[in-house]
Amino acid sequence: MKDTEKRVDDEAPEAVAEEAGAVNDDAAAEVEADEPVAEQDAEPAAGDEAVSERADESAEEPAAEAAEEIEDAIAADLDKARTEAALYLDDLRRLQADFDNYRKRTLREQTARSASASQALVARLLPVLDNFELAVSAAEQSRDFDRMLKGVEMVLGALREVLEGEGLVKIEAEGKPFDPERHEAVIAVEQEDAEPGTILDIVRAGYELGGKVLRPAMVKVAK
Numbered sequence: 001m002k003d004t005e006k007r008v009d010d011e012a013p014e015a016v017a018e019e020a021g022a023v024n025d026d027a028a029a030e031v032e033a034d035e036p037v038a039e040q041d042a043e044p045a046a047g048d049e050a051v052s053e054r055a056d057e058s059a060e061e062p063a064a065e066a067a068e069e070i071e072d073a074i075a076a077d078l079d080k081a082r083t084e085a086a087l088y089l090d091d092l093r094r095l096q097a098d099f100d101n102y103r104k105r106t107l108r109e110q111t112a113r114s115a116s117a118s119q120a121l122v123a124r125l126l127p128v129l130d131n132f133e134l135a136v137s138a139a140e141q142s143r144d145f146d147r148m149l150k151g152v153e154m155v156l157g158a159l160r161e162v163l164e165g166e167g168l169v170k171i172e173a174e175g176k177p178f179d180p181e182r183h184e185a186v187i188a189v190e191q192e193d194a195e196p197g198t199i200l201d202i203v204r205a206g207y208e209l210g211g212k213v214l215r216p217a218m219v220k221v222a223k
Contacts, residue, residue: 013050124165128159134151173205174200176198182220184216187221
C-alpha cells in the first residue's frame with residue numbers, strides 16, 4: 001500500500017510537468033498561429049497606400065485641367081488684347097494722317113487768303129501810286145509848289161481812304177490821358193496849364209487795326 005502511494009506521489013510531479021509542458025506547447029502554437037494573422041494585417045497597409053496614391057492622382061487631374069483652362073483663358077485674353085491694340089494703332093495712324101492732311105489744307109487755305117488779301121490791298125493802292133507819279137511829274141514840269149502840295153494832299157487822302165477801308169484807325173492822343181497800352185512816351189515836360197500825365201503833343205501817329213494796337217503813338221507827356 002505504501003509503495004502504491006509512493007508511486008502516486010512520484011508520478012504527480014511528472015504529470016504536473018507534462019501538463020505545464022502541454023500548456024506551453026499550446027501557447028506557442030497559438031503564438032505561431034497569430035503570426036500569419038499579423039502578417040495578413042500588415043498586407044492591407046500596402047493596399048491602402050496604393051489606394052491613397054490613386055486618390056492623389058485623381059485629385060491632381062482636375063487641378064491640372066483647371067490650370068490648363070486658366071492658361072487657355074489667359075492666352076485668349078492676350079490674343080484679344082493684341083487684336084484690339086492693333087485696331088487702336090490703326091485708328092491712331094489714320095487719325096494722325098487725317099490731322100496732317102487737315103493741317104496742310106488749313107495752311108494752304110491761310111496762305112491763299114493772305115495772298116488774296118495782299119493782292120486786294122495792292123490793287124487798291126495802285127491808284128494811289130498813280131496819283132503820286134502824276135503829282136511828281138506835274139511838279140517837275142511846272143515847279144509850282146502850291147499845285148504840288150495840293151496834289152500830295154490829294155494822294156495822302158486817297159491813301160488814308162484805302163487804309164481806313166482795310167480797318168486801320170488812327171489812335172487819338174493829343175489832350176488825352178496817357179495810356180501805356182496805346183501810347184509811348186518819348187519825352188516828359190513841365191507845363192503849368194496841363195495836368196500831369198496829359199499828352200501834350202504827338203511825335204509819331206499810332207494806329208489800330210481790327211481793334212488791336214498795330215503801332216503805339218509816340219507822344220510828349222506833361223509831368
